[in-house]
Amino acid sequence: MYSQEFKVAPVKIPVQQAYNFTPIIDIEASEIKNQGNTGTCWSFSASSFIESEIFKNTGQLIDISEMYNVRETYNAKAWNYVMRQGKAQFSEGGLAHDVLNSIKLHGLVPESAFTGFMTESTSYDHSKIVPEMQIILDNFIKNDKNSKYPNWKTSVDSILDIKLGKQPENFGYNGLFYNPKSFLEMTKFDPDNYVTLTSFLHVPFNSQFILNIPDNFSNGLFYNLKLNQLVEVTDIALKNGYTLALDCDVSEKTFSSKYGIAVIPNKIEEQEKCLTYIVEESNISAEFRQQEFENYNTTDDHLMHIVGLVKDQNGNEYYKVKNSWGTNSDRIGNDGYVYMSKPFFKLKTISVMVNKKALNEDLKKELKIQ
Numbered sequence: 001m002y003s004q005e006f007k008v009a010p011v012k013i014p015v016q017q018a019y020n021f022t023p024i025i026d027i028e029a030s031e032i033k034n035q036g037n038t039g040t041c042w043s044f045s046a047s048s049f050i051e052s053e054i055f056k057n058t059g060q061l062i063d064i065s066e067m068y069n070v071r072e073t074y075n076a077k078a079w080n081y082v083m084r085q086g087k088a089q090f091s092e093g094g095l096a097h098d099v100l101n102s103i104k105l106h107g108l109v110p111e112s113a114f115t116g117f118m119t120e121s122t123s124y125d126h127s128k129i130v131p132e133m134q135i136i137l138d139n140f141i142k143n144d145k146n147s148k149y150p151n152w153k154t155s156v157d158s159i160l161d162i163k164l165g166k167q168p169e170n171f172g173y174n175g176l177f178y179n180p181k182s183f184l185e186m187t188k189f190d191p192d193n194y195v196t197l198t199s200f201l202h203v204p205f206n207s208q209f210i211l212n213i214p215d216n217f218s219n220g221l222f223y224n225l226k227l228n229q230l231v232e233v234t235d236i237a238l239k240n241g242y243t244l245a246l247d248c249d250v251s252e253k254t255f256s257s258k259y260g261i262a263v264i265p266n267k268i269e270e271q272e273k274c275l276t277y278i279v280e281e282s283n284i285s286a287e288f289r290q291q292e293f294e295n296y297n298t299t300d301d302h303l304m305h306i307v308g309l310v311k312d313q314n315g316n317e318y319y320k321v322k323n324s325w326g327t328n329s330d331r332i333g334n335d336g337y338v339y340m341s342k343p344f345f346k347l348k349t350i351s352v353m354v355n356k357k358a359l360n361e362d363l364k365k366e367l368k369i370q
Contacts, residue, residue, distance in 0.1 A: 022312075067115065076102070077090060113168045245353040249300070
């Protein structure tokens with residue numbers, strides 16, 4: 001008889017690491033606002049982006065009015081709906097280029113000149129505006145001879161005047177008087193200096209096309225890049241001091257405003273854990289991205305503003321994304337910002353808007369951008 005002692009190697013249990021972020025790039029941006037009960041994230045995102053561009057141009061951080069361009073865009077959406085005889089989406093939604101389109105036609109105003117509040121309220125609520133306008137538009141489209149609204153433009157304007165206010169013709173700012181066009185000139189912001197970039201497989205790369213998503217009512221054009229190019233352009237823009245307006249999907253459980261994080265865990269059972277601890281993320285291919293877009297798992301449901309880059313203690317990089325859901329809530333963490341991993345960005349980004357100057361010359365030549 002004899003005994004033998006067996007030595008069992010200890011099992012290494014991975015240590016859970018709570019996120020610890022270090023800034024890499026942090027570009028000047030205005031304070032976080034709250035879009036309230038509205039679908040106007042497109043204006044809050046684009047306006048914040050424009051504020052950073054104005055700061056880059058002038059050194060002034062100007063609080064511009066989101067609702068001025070929302071009001072003008074509601075008129076444009078109404079016209080589109082009527083001319084398409086009701087066979088188009090009519091909603092609060094839009095895209096960043098709609099703000100640029102509004103600025104080209106109607107100029108720009110500061111928040112102090114047009115708040116979009118007609119009462120003492122400080123919280124936006126547009127839940128009744130679009131339904132009220134749609135009743136008028138549908139009535140006109142049906143060509144009802146007994147219609148109360150033979151002149152739908154006047155009726156729509158009346159609703160917007162009551163709910164949001166009349167557009168200012170002249171206003172004071174820092175001791176000087178402006179109109180919307182002269183104020184735009186003072187900011188040195190040129191809406192023609194911007195392009196929208198995306199990455200999909202159903203159109204050729206380096207081509208320009210109309211992306212068929214519901215909120216693209218104005219038929220805005222997108223430049224199509226390879227997926228890795230889209231990430232590279234975003235990184236280079238940030239490194240050169242340019243921010244980007246972001247259109248993306250935030251319906252995933254792993255996008256959390258409460259924890260201020262957006263990631264794509266490799267294991268589905270880590271969907272909750274990944275909100276507070278570093279996990280291995282999925283490797284996102286262009287094919288999988290396209291599949292998720294075509295089956296509606298990726299939709300254009302929210303726009304935000306990329307203002308920087310951070311890294312965790314393992315060296316993984318995340319975009320610092322400014323949201324528009326405020327800061328004073330138990331559902332809002334990270335001071336209202338969301339740190340978005342590059343896998344999440346690759347899978348869930350619809351598009352980014354950026355200054356043409358942020359693109360390298362070779363890319364501009366490939367895309368035929370002047």
